[in-house]
Amino acid sequence: MADHWRRVCDTYQRAIAASEVESKDDPENEPYRSKYRARELLREVRALLGAEEESGERQEDEAQDEDTQSMLAARRAVIEYRLGVNHTETEEMSAGEEHLVKGTRLLERYRLSHDCVSTYIQAQNNLGILWAERGEIIIGQKYLESAESLYLQYMKKIGKPPVDPDEHFKPEEQKLTEQERSKRFERVYTHTMYYLAQVYKHLKQDEKSAQYCHTTLQRQLEYDGYNPVEWAINAATLSQYYLGKQCYMESRHCLAAANVIFSKAGQTPSPEAAKEDEAEQERLDQLRQKRAQIARCWVKYCINLLQDARKKLEDNIGELDVELQGELKAKRRKEEDENEKGRKKAVLFGSSDIYDSILAVEEKVVCSLPLDFKEAREVFLVGQNYINEAKEYFQLDGHVTDHIEVIQDHSVLFKVLAFFEEDYERRCKMHKRRIDMLEPLCMELNPQYYLLICRQLQFELADTYYEMMDLKVAIGNKLDEMDSHTIKKINSLSQSAIKFYEMFLDSLRNPSDKKFPEKLQEDVLRPALVAKFHIARLYGKLISSDLKKQLENMQTSLNYYTFLVEYCANDEEAVKSVETELELTRAMVALLPARMETLRAQLT
Template sequence: MASINSDEWRAICDKFTNAQNLTEIESRKDPENDPFRSKYKARELLREIYCSLKSLESGDGEGDTGESGDQRPPEQPVDGLTEEAFSRGFSGDSPAGQRAAQLGAVEYYLGVNHVDTEELSAGQEHLMNCIKLLEKCRVSPENVSLFIHVRNQLGILWAGRDETEIAQGFLETAESIYQRYMQEDGTPPTDMTEYFCAEENLLTHQERNKKFELAYTHTMYYLAQVYKNLGQTERAATYCHSTLQRQLQLNQFIPMEWALNAATLSQYYITKGRYMEGRHCLSAATVISGLAGEVPSEAAAQESETESERREHLRQKRAEIARCWIKYCLNLLQDAKKLLEDNIGELDTDHQDELKRARRQEEEEEEKERKSALLFGSEDTFDSIASVEEKVLCLFPLDFMEARAVFLVGQNYVTQAKEYFQMDGYVTDHIEILQDHSNLFRALAFFEEDLERRCKMHKRRVDMLEPICNDLNAQYYLLIRRQLMFELAETYNEMMDLKLTLANKQADTQSLDNHTIKKLNHLCSSSAKYYQMFLDSMCSPEGKFPEHLEEEVLRPALVARFRVARLHSKLISSSPTVQLENLNRALENYKYVVQYCEAYPDEAAAVETELELSKEMVGLLPLKINRLKARMAVNN
């Protein structure tokens, strides 16, 4: 092997420093019409370094940095590390091994350069050349960082091509290299930039450790994406959580980006009923989003938006985090309702008492569980996160007071979210927030024992949704209008049932006063009106209702028919003619449900309960209609 003098080495180091400066700093200033100018210059310097190292290695002049076509690495195994690479520990390699690592590093930087300039095939070839060169080396403190970096880059490259399993192979190998190195050595390893660095510019142990841990954090981040794409959601969530924690520990994060990722992760935990973890993610997101505007890390320093754009961006992201909080509160209330309701959807007070007795033990165990959970934050932020957590339960609310506390937190975030997602400009978002607000009231009403107050909560729902539903353009917002019409119909229906229950407690139906009858009929008619509007929205331009219902509207449409029938049979009138008309409308809709399910028996399971009741009413109503007709004939 040829020797190298200090001047030659200094020239190589200077070229490498210039290439890094061109890549990381000067490239940001490149004009739009020549966006890769600095990176092309950096590439030439890297090639010169490669040739110098190659000539030192073999004395045969210029090395090969050819760029061939897109060659896939072997898929089985996609990537692996031989046991020999680990077999004799992590002692330093021979001079030949060190030169191979240096050449590998140049191949790595050339690969990244080509990928950055959208030349993926050439980038892949250089990265694979790096892998081949590292086969000559044992994993050691001098090269373990390069072992991991090159596999991270190949993982990203193949993931970008939707070759998820190939990406998984490279990234899982990077993970195993890190874990084994930490078990068997663990000293802060040399960073690849130090291969071409004067001794006086070498990194400290602390700097080396931070760079190495950051490389592994990137491995975990990319694995989280890979597992998500493979449908391994539990694994993806675990890796995402660990990534977020490590980013905080290493102080390498952009606050608002970190906060949004944590808030998004909370939604996964919520769907799994893991409210402690979900609350912790959201509380951390709230605290860290508050850091936006400061520069807590090197990553944040790369932001280059104008101040007005930046303010608008922050407002939007904070509103999105608020929406995640709304979902947390809503799901917590809804899951508590499912836990506490009996077979007719009312509060099971016996079960409620049992759960309250078990609550004390659950609260005592919660602290132990929290200690074993993967918590975010350093000493600086942990107290702030804990103070946000204390404002809302992560255990199921068991009575009205606890449910109201969760509701009020959710309602506060509704206000915050609506400040940004206004009707003018964000129609869909604004309506979704209103629907969540309506459902918060609905969930809270379940816990309210006073029927009058419960009815008022449903009236609040009507007041917020009805004007929007009536004003929306039917052509452009058909699906949203259908959702609103169905919800309004259900809300009026619930109010009617509540009012009827209250009236029956006070007197039988025959002696209801005119005011109560008028109120009941109004609620009944309003509910039937919105169910009918929902059904009419499915008609053709000629006004014809579809013979066969699409899967997404099958149950709602049949339920709407059933409810319209039920509501018409409940309307109160002193006029026999009106009574007859209402009963005939009811029978017509009950018959529709029965006849549809007979025509499409495979779809009957969607409305099993409603179908059974419809069949019963189809048998009973004609008798009632005939009796009414007989009385009318006698009176006439």
């Protein structure tokens, strides 16, 4: 009997080794060779245990006590569970489901027992994943929530670390310690949490998904069961959820933790060393990519923080409300400390050994809205550092779309920082930096392949020139009389803005006959009408001492305003998209003809 049991255990261990170790070296033309070998060994174990393959049932010996029956059911169920996993790993989902369901049925009566609970939960986890991957999210949810419920029930009623599935086929001297059993069981439950987070995300239950994701990350740190790179990416992703909810303290904490845990991924070898080893080169590239992705999440954090501060501080014409600024500063000093202490308890990651490192990263950037230029600039500089980090990987050669998105984020950082700058000349210089980084890209890209990106860049460049023109007009209006240099600059900026708005509008024309569409598509409706409105206004801003030229500019301006009124007369959706602009446009359509008549009178 002892020899028979040793053979059972030895065969089982060989199956696990084939599946988990040897399979890593399987050739590309036989990717599942070791998995199939493991399957045969598991079937051999099942035969040795005396399992009846066809029915999967076994008449219980009435003389056996409950514990013995539980133990025998557990052994058979472990084999079914392992076969189920084996089939799903080799993409045989129906067979995998059959074995996993068989395993849970064998354990149904004993699912709360010390011998069986871990195997039962793992089988349910795998059934949950299997159904979710089939697109049957609700069925997957039921299995996973059942696994969660069983874990909570077991811990409440029994609490003792249960037997790990593989222990059923180990000699007594190789059984796990209570501590190791506990760690493994907690990892099983962590997997339940992780899969439920994905399920709730698919079901658009974002808040619940975020809670489960947060719990998963915390438990992975607590029970030391995680891949540092994967953990860091998941934490950075979670930070973006908190960002959307304007929970900046939580978002920053996730990003700081991502930085700290990512640093545990191992030393990055030099590019020279990596060249000699293809696998190492691939690992290096992966590390650089993930690091750049985390950097981009930091950039979004800085942008959102600045943009939300702007929304809070701007008056009805989009300028800084100085009075409100003072009120918010006073209010913040009063409330900040209490709020931070209360909220942080719910969000901390990790134990004391990494918390100090996380805190050190957090201290480099605020989590409260910046209320003046000095505070905004500090956030801007953090964002700019991460922009540079992201650009190291996402270069134009090989990563066109990502590179341009990073550059656009850099432009947005400058744009929102300019809001806090009270000096108009310095503000102009910030917008000029945006133009210097965007214009070369716009000119270099082929619209045939990157039409949408080209449109984005054209519109942003036009808006930036437009904003600079407005600033130069405001600077000129403070002078007793505009000098020729200021007039020349205003005209030059206006013409550049017109050029890029026209490029954007031309991209909407039919490629064959070059006609402008009679009905604009929804995604370009507002941008196109705003471009028409801004061009009309820009022609009105052009300064000329030549009365005939003034009249030409007025006529062009009126033509664009008229287009807008006539288009909106035939499209209710258009009216909704440009309500503010349309009101001003109608006023200009009414005023301009009279002004033009006055100018014509001066010419005659």
